[in-house]
Amino acid sequence: xxxxxxxxxxxxxxxxxxxxxxxxxxxxxxxxxxxxxxxxxxxxxxxxxxxxxxxxxxxxxxxxxxxxxxxxxxxxxxxxxxxxxxxxxxxxxxxxxxxxxxxxxxxxxxxxxxxxxxxxxxxxxxxxxxxxxxxxxxxxxxxxxxxxxxxxxxxxxxxxxxxxxxxxxxxxxxxxxxxxxxxxxxxxxxxxxxxxxxxxxxxxxxxxxxxxxxxxxxxxxxxxxxxxxxxxxxxxxxxx
Numbered sequence: 001x002x003x004x005x006x007x008x009x010x011x012x013x014x015x016x017x018x019x020x021x022x023x024x025x026x027x028x029x030x031x032x033x034x035x036x037x038x039x040x041x042x043x044x045x046x047x048x049x050x051x052x053x054x055x056x057x058x059x060x061x062x063x064x065x066x067x068x069x070x071x072x073x074x075x076x077x078x079x080x081x082x083x084x085x086x087x088x089x090x091x092x093x094x095x096x097x098x099x100x101x102x103x104x105x106x107x108x109x110x111x112x113x114x115x116x117x118x119x120x121x122x123x124x125x126x127x128x129x130x131x132x133x134x135x136x137x138x139x140x141x142x143x144x145x146x147x148x149x150x151x152x153x154x155x156x157x158x159x160x161x162x163x164x165x166x167x168x169x170x171x172x173x174x175x176x177x178x179x180x181x182x183x184x185x186x187x188x189x190x191x192x193x194x195x196x197x198x199x200x201x202x203x204x205x206x207x208x209x210x211x212x213x214x215x216x217x218x219x220x221x222x223x224x225x226x227x228x229x230x231x232x233x234x235x236x237x238x239x240x
Contacts, residue, residue, distance in 0.1 A: 037167060037168050037170070037171030038165050038166065038167060038168070038171075039067075039165075039166060039168055040065075040066075040067035040068070040159075040164060040165060040166075041163070041164070041166060042164065043067060043068075043069060044067060044068045044069070044089050044090070044159065044164050044165075045068075045069050045071075045086065045087065045088045045089050045090075046063065046068060046069070046070045046071070046088060046089065046090045046091070046092065047070075047071050047072070047073065047082065047083075047088045047090075047091045047092070047116075048060055048070060048071070048072045048073070048091075048092045049072075049073045049074075049079060049082075049091065049092065049093045049094055049097070050072075050074060050094040050121070051074055051075075051076060051094065051097050051098055052074065053072075053074040055094075056072035056073070056074050057072065059072075059092060059151065060072055062148050062151060062152065063151070063152070063155055071088075076097040076098055076099050076100045077099070079097070079100065079105070079108070080108050080112075083108050083109065083112040083113055084112050087113065087115065087116070088113055088116045089115075089116060089117065089159075089162060089164055090116060090117050090118075090119065090139075090155065090158055090159070091109065091113060091116045091117070091118045091119070092119045092121060092155075093105065093109075093118055093119065093120055093121065094121050094122065095120050095121065095122035095124075095129050095133070096122060096123070096124060102129070102132055103132070106132070106136040109136070110136070117139040117158050117161075117162060118136070118137075118138045118139060119138065119139055119140045119141075119142065119154060119155070119158065120133045120138045120140070120141045120142070121142045121143075121144060121146075122141075122142075122143060122144065123143070123144040125141075125143045129141075139154075139158050139161075140154050140158070142154065167238075169214075170211070172238075173208075173211040173212070173213070173214055174211035175211075175238045176208070176211070176215070176220075176234070176235075176238065177208055177209040177210055177211040177212075178209075178211070179234055179237040179238055180208065180209055180223055180227070180234070181209040182237075183227045183229065183234075183237070184209075184227065187227065187228075189226075191205055191206060191209075194223075194226055197225075197226035198219075198222040198223055198225065198226040199222060200219055200222055200223065204219070205223075208223075220234070
């Protein structure tokens with residue numbers, strides 16, 4: 001779990017919303033690739049828990065997207081029943097809730113939501129809360145206030161790690177092509193020289209770099225040999 005202390009910038013407040021809705025906005029515009037390049041292979045269910053209703057609705061509006069259903073709980077007395085109601089993929093949980101000890105909440109999460117990734121949020125960060133969150137295997141730990149981009153980024157990485165947010169085939173081709181082209185140019189190689197190194201035709205290489213053609217595993221292996229990198233490094237470059 002990556003722990004960080006954000007800069008003291010507040011979330012931009014969005015319009016008020018109902019306690020449960022499906023978003024109707026574009027996919028997350030965080031980093032590469034462009035908006036519209038990600039998709040959800042299945043419906044994603046999130047639960048936002050905070051004793052301040054305005055924070056619940058704010059986070060709900062910030063994260064609302066097609067394919068995501070977001071429920072909120074602002075009454076701590078309703079939390080246990082909400083956790084029992086249906087499974088969630090991601091739970092954004094305020095660490096301090098009136099009348100409920102954090103350890104009790106973690107016990108409920110373990111019992112009722114064993115497969116959910118939990119993102120802890122707190123306005124009162126402490127070493128004890130960090131250790132407690134680590135022991136509970138929380139995905140991340142954020143301190144208030146935090147900005148929209150930070151929240152979206154954490155949620156995006158969480159969904160990607162669970163296989164719930166994926167790159168489209170077109171975006172994957174474009175990013176692979178870009179990574180190959182940048183590496184080739186960094187080595188000072190022309191397309192013709194790269195073709196000679198790899199035994200892949202110049203035209204095919206050009207199409208791959210432009211993201212207009214998918215490369216087979218064998219072709220990618222040849223390209224990686226020509227670039228002096230492992231295939232894992234090529235795919236890692238896409239995520240950077």
